[in-house]
Amino acid sequence: MTAIKNGITAGNGAQATTTPAPLPKMSAPGASTAGVNIIGLVKADYKGLESTLCNGCGHDSISSQIITACYELGVKPEHIVKFSGIGCSSKSPAYFMSRSFGFNALHGRMPSVAQGALLANHTLQGLGVSGDGDTGSIGLGQFMHLIRRNLRMVYIIENNGVYGLTKGQFSATADVGQELKHAGRNEFPPIDLCRAAIVADCGFVARSFAGDPKQVVTLLKAALCHRGTAVLDIISPCVTFNNRDDSTKSYAWGKAHDERINDIGFVMSQEEIRVDYAEGETKEVELFDGSKIVLKKLDGSHDPTDKQAALRLLTEAHEKQLFITGLLYINTERPNLAETYHLVKPIASYQQDKLRPSRESLQKIMSAMY
Amino acid sequence: MLRDYTAPITAAPRTPQPVQETSASPLQREPIVNDFAITVATKNGSGSQTSNAILLRALFKMGIPVSGKNLFPSNIQGRPTWYTIRLSKDGYLARRETTEIMIVLNPDTILEDHQNTAPGGVFMYADDIKLPVRRSDLHYYAIPVKEMARQHESDPKLRTYVANMVYVGAIAQLLGIDLNEIEAALMFHFKGKPKPVESNMKVVRAAAAWAAEHLIKTDPYRVERMDKTKGQIMIDGNTAAALGAIYGGVGFAAWYPITPATSLADALNEYLPKLRMDPETQAPTYVVVQAEDELAALGMVMGAGWAGARAMTSTSGPGISLMAEFAGLGYFAEIPAVIWDVQRMGPATGLPTRVSQGDIIAAYWLGHGDTKHPVLLPGSVYECFEFGWRAFDLAERLQTPVFVLSDLDLGMNQWMSKPFDYPEEPMDRGKVLTEEQVNATKGFARYKDVDGDGIGWRTLPGNESPYAAYFTRGSGHNERAMLSERADDWENNMDRLARKFETARKLMPPPVIEMVEGAEIGIIGFGSTDPAIQEARAMLETKGIRASYLRLRALPMNDDVTMFLASHKRIYVVELNSDAQLCQLIRLHSPKDAEKVYPANHNDGLPLTAHWITEEILYQETRH
Ligand SMILES: Cc1ncc(C[n+]2csc(CCOP(=O)(O)OP(=O)(O)O)c2C)c(N)n1
Numbered sequence A: 001m002t003a004i005k006n007g008i009t010a011g012n013g014a015q016a017t018t019t020p021a022p023l024p025k026m027s028a029p030g031a032s033t034a035g036v037n038i039i040g041l042v043k044a045d046y047k048g049l050e051s052t053l054c055n056g057c058g059h060d061s062i063s064s065q066i067i068t069a070c071y072e073l074g075v076k077p078e079h080i081v082k083f084s085g086i087g088c089s090s091k092s093p094a095y096f097m098s099r100s101f102g103f104n105a106l107h108g109r110m111p112s113v114a115q116g117a118l119l120a121n122h123t124l125q126g127l128g129v130s131g132d133g134d135t136g137s138i139g140l141g142q143f144m145h146l147i148r149r150n151l152r153m154v155y156i157i158e159n160n161g162v163y164g165l166t167k168g169q170f171s172a173t174a175d176v177g178q179e180l181k182h183a184g185r186n187e188f189p190p191i192d193l194c195r196a197a198i199v200a201d202c203g204f205v206a207r208s209f210a211g212d213p214k215q216v217v218t219l220l221k222a223a224l225c226h227r228g229t230a231v232l233d234i235i236s237p238c239v240t241f242n243n244r245d246d247s248t249k250s251y252a253w254g255k256a257h258d259e260r261i262n263d264i265g266f267v268m269s270q271e272e273i274r275v276d277y278a279e280g281e282t283k284e285v286e287l288f289d290g291s292k293i294v295l296k297k298l299d300g301s302h303d304p305t306d307k308q309a310a311l312r313l314l315t316e317a318h319e320k321q322l323f324i325t326g327l328l329y330i331n332t333e334r335p336n337l338a339e340t341y342h343l344v345k346p347i348a349s350y351q352q353d354k355l356r357p358s359r360e361s362l363q364k365i366m367s368a369m370y
Numbered sequence B: 001m002l003r004d005y006t007a008p009i010t011a012a013p014r015t016p017q018p019v020q021e022t023s024a025s026p027l028q029r030e031p032i033v034n035d036f037a038i039t040v041a042t043k044n045g046s047g048s049q050t051s052n053a054i055l056l057r058a059l060f061k062m063g064i065p066v067s068g069k070n071l072f073p074s075n076i077q078g079r080p081t082w083y084t085i086r087l088s089k090d091g092y093l094a095r096r097e098t099t100e101i102m103i104v105l106n107p108d109t110i111l112e113d114h115q116n117t118a119p120g121g122v123f124m125y126a127d128d129i130k131l132p133v134r135r136s137d138l139h140y141y142a143i144p145v146k147e148m149a150r151q152h153e154s155d156p157k158l159r160t161y162v163a164n165m166v167y168v169g170a171i172a173q174l175l176g177i178d179l180n181e182i183e184a185a186l187m188f189h190f191k192g193k194p195k196p197v198e199s200n201m202k203v204v205r206a207a208a209a210w211a212a213e214h215l216i217k218t219d220p221y222r223v224e225r226m227d228k229t230k231g232q233i234m235i236d237g238n239t240a241a242a243l244g245a246i247y248g249g250v251g252f253a254a255w256y257p258i259t260p261a262t263s264l265a266d267a268l269n270e271y272l273p274k275l276r277m278d279p280e281t282q283a284p285t286y287v288v289v290q291a292e293d294e295l296a297a298l299g300m301v302m303g304a305g306w307a308g309a310r311a312m313t314s315t316s317g318p319g320i321s322l323m324a325e326f327a328g329l330g331y332f333a334e335i336p337a338v339i340w341d342v343q344r345m346g347p348a349t350g351l352p353t354r355v356s357q358g359d360i361i362a363a364y365w366l367g368h369g370d371t372k373h374p375v376l377l378p379g380s381v382y383e384c385f386e387f388g389w390r391a392f393d394l395a396e397r398l399q400t401p402v403f404v405l406s407d408l409d410l411g412m413n414q415w416m417s418k419p420f421d422y423p424e425e426p427m428d429r430g431k432v433l434t435e436e437q438v439n440a441t442k443g444f445a446r447y448k449d450v451d452g453d454g455i456g457w458r459t460l461p462g463n464e465s466p467y468a469a470y471f472t473r474g475s476g477h478n479e480r481a482m483l484s485e486r487a488d489d490w491e492n493n494m495d496r497l498a499r500k501f502e503t504a505r506k507l508m509p510p511p512v513i514e515m516v517e518g519a520e521i522g523i524i525g526f527g528s529t530d531p532a533i534q535e536a537r538a539m540l541e542t543k544g545i546r547a548s549y550l551r552l553r554a555l556p557m558n559d560d561v562t563m564f565l566a567s568h569k570r571i572y573v574v575e576l577n578s579d580a581q582l583c584q585l586i587r588l589h590s591p592k593d594a595e596k597v598y599p600a601n602h603n604d605g606l607p608l609t610a611h612w613i614t615e616e617i618l619y620q621e622t623r624h
């Protein structure tokens, strides 16, 4: 066959274009101006492209909360890999952190792509955005298997109870009996994706509300420091198709009914814990990188390390249509996928010297085949 | 045209009339040496696979060219299964339609097996099976299989396994197979463990002794040592493919169990831990994932290939169907991936344990909306190995999914081959920009055709340059990977992809061509039918027909194919499928030649025979 040229051949000065692409704006390194985070970046370094979603869409507020969380945590944008499926929600990774690589996959198939990419390079941090249709219908199987394998990544479901991008059909998280102008009446009970996640042995399950930035940001930070798959089911109103006040996925409903099961504080690994709660009222959970979650129990005093309690709580909330938010379940013990595979260096970093076994080894195998 | 057939053409009703296939006349006494087929009829799950493998290897080690073909049901236990070993002093490895030596342990198929034994052949059977009638043109040998198994094995559950060694011993004695080679084959099979070798050999020896004492040989069949397998290896295509992938640096493999592809992933799992641990860290340089389905398997491969690992999956037809959407994404988002399709018989579940070449069109165009893929077509276990590593070079160079089409016959049966050559070409990792290169580049544009070959430069996640990242998507995009619905961006991108496909045409392995001077007809084939085509050409030659041969090794086709078409009056396209798929592709490749390209396709689930090809071409030639 025609010989293939080896390796990187032409000098890539050849990349010089006639129409230069706009480069991401960067803060001056080391500038100790106000607004600089621990790795020297300003918030603008975490920005994405301008959103094309509807004005007021819940997904946009989640995007800005992602920016805030990553900026405040001081994660290097280049260390994040964004993933998504298909939907309005899945478009949103284009609207935050342009300096992070992103893979907008197929409808419902974000988990498989994320698993491949993050097994190829397990030193990167995955951040996935999906929708309730993307996760709860077409992607339910991959969602469960991702969790089962415990890939280290944050999995955000921007849950609006409808298929936004295909114009308002009911999704599998819509309430039974709900009526919408175009979609008609929904006859089937919703799938609670948090319950599903716990059933699949997810080690980090939380629910929140796009209208509660503080809680979302705190949960995101903790999720980014979690050892395995962290699922955040965030009610994210679709202002165009499902925002009537009587809809459990609307802003009004969220504001009126949001019942926090715990108050969460997040303490980065380098920070001192400043406990502003009285003793006995808090619980600390140490995360993968040494960061800590400090939980203040509220009235119901839910213990998020108790799986059965989490399932009971969710079942009750499901039956009574209660909107509970907070950290539902946490288990930091399960090894993640890269640990299960005993990965040390990124698979993708290996070159021919380590990838192609020796000539002698082939000889040996051949001699056994005679 | 001049036609000079030395024999009348008998093919009109296309029933298997012998074209010099079986050399025996009824009850002939002249010895027939190293030129016949043995078929063993058993039930699946009875352990006969081991004994058949032993017979095959022993003959191979005696220097006789052999091939073994397993005809098995889609079932785990108790259904009829046949194993055919062909010995060919002339080195022909294709399946034959006739079998001279029939060994029957399964009473359920006795009638058809009896009927299917060639005149003059041997019928060896377990003596507890009642023969309904006797043919006057066969040599019968009844073997006390059950009785001997009882003597050697007290556990009734293990007796069926022992029974298999009884026929090995008896047939070895009858044909003259060296018992030392049987023992060596057992050593190979049991990886040198002395206990099972000894217990099996005990049965083999006892059966051989019994046969020596009680059977009077009346048949003419013999084996004799030759030196025609010297330096050759014996291996199945799936193991060869897995080894090829390992020497090609596979970093990530995801798969989902399916016959006949499963043993490819099994071989990866067997060899990778031995060959691919990082000596510095003791950690693996690879990951193999058993996915939840084929759709997820290709999704994972997409992710891994995108992130810079050499990524592959292996499957069969139904899995290919599930992979369609991702294959299209891979084409459009330009992600390297290697997809092995070990073809079986479809549509639908079809005949999952039978061979076919019915996926060639599906693989070539898998995906919606103007998707097309480079496809490699290995024609031997040697090429399964070679394309195993080469596929990664092509996928990374071309930044696209590359299919490799094997099939059940090539993948699961044992084949003789010259030993595999170590890949001499350094790995081609394609166009990847490092951090420094991105920083030095004014405006990285992922999909810009900088070099004129349709292939852009890519960056990999983990590249720390703040200018390296881009957003990979299946939706319309411009050179800078930005979402775009502009008509000109769309057209420019598709034009570039078309240019890239032309680059692929140049990089794919060219066909192997054997031009016969003055030949009016040419045969085109691909994959596992190669041995049958080779043999058919020899048969045709005895009928006065000389045929050139082009063995296609890849899609898209190149100018060699066009030239071959131009050089012959009639071209027969031999393939194992019902819709003459390659024939259709060739007609599309060169429409001006379409009228002289004829299908010679067959699809009954069995490996193609030289006999069928010869008859088919003879038959079609009468019409010109
Ligand atoms: C295989 C496939 N089927 C259907 C579609 C069409 N489709 C696009 S987005 C979508 C639903 C998205 O709903 P959701 O995940 O809830 O996202 P939202 O738009 O509500 O944020 C569908 C069905 C598709 N892109 N691919």
Ligand code: SF4
Pocket (backbone or CB within 6 Å): A052, A053, A054, A056, A057, A058, A059, A088, A089, A160, A164, A165, A237, A238, A239, A240, A241
């Ligand atoms: S349709 Fe709904 S989900 Fe989509 S962008 Fe508009 S508001 Fe958001």
Ligand SMILES: [Mg+2]
Pocket (backbone or CB within 6 Å): A087, A131, A132, A133, A158, A159, A160, A161, A162, A163, A164, A171
């Ligand atoms: Mg939705």
